[in-house]
């Protein structure tokens with residue numbers, strides 16, 4: 001009896017160690033808090049009318065976890081993956097989604113990098129802004145011009161919900177103010 005209790009305790013510790021925090025910030029819009037100890041940056045997913053848009057694939061493990069987390073909430077398929085920028089803790093698991101036939105939405109500069117790497121799959125590269133409407137839900141994908149946090153930043157903005165996924169342009173760590181300033185410069189360049 002004692003042994004099985006210990007086993008249960010160990011198992012629950014193991015499960016909680018890998019549990020990430022997921023919160024619904026607007027109806028059908030989920031924020032997934034990353035786990036930097038496992039190389040996982042923040043991300044999320046959006047449940048649209050007919051399909052799901054996943055955001056970020058930090059590594060293969062995170063991609064598979066995200067697929068399971070979406071599957072626990074809806075039977076709709078993941079049709080698109082948004083990559084906020086081309087750093088490995090955000091796009092290291094892109095291959096998991098590409099193998100499943102998911103289309104990757106990213107900054108056009110990152111799309112070109114994937115092409116030059118010979119990465120097989122379907123991509124939707126955003127040059128400036130792309131409006132995406134499905135089932136009454138509007139998402140604007142905005143490609144930052146020039147360098148903000150990186151040369152390949154793409155924001156996903158949901159005006160009705162007041163939600164924006166920025167990737168690392170706004171993170172809670174040293175340097176954020178400078179990143180936000182860079183972002184504002186990038187936005188100004190985007191507008192020009």
Ligand SMILES: [Zn+2]
Nearest residue numbers: 085087149168
């Ligand atoms: Zn980054």
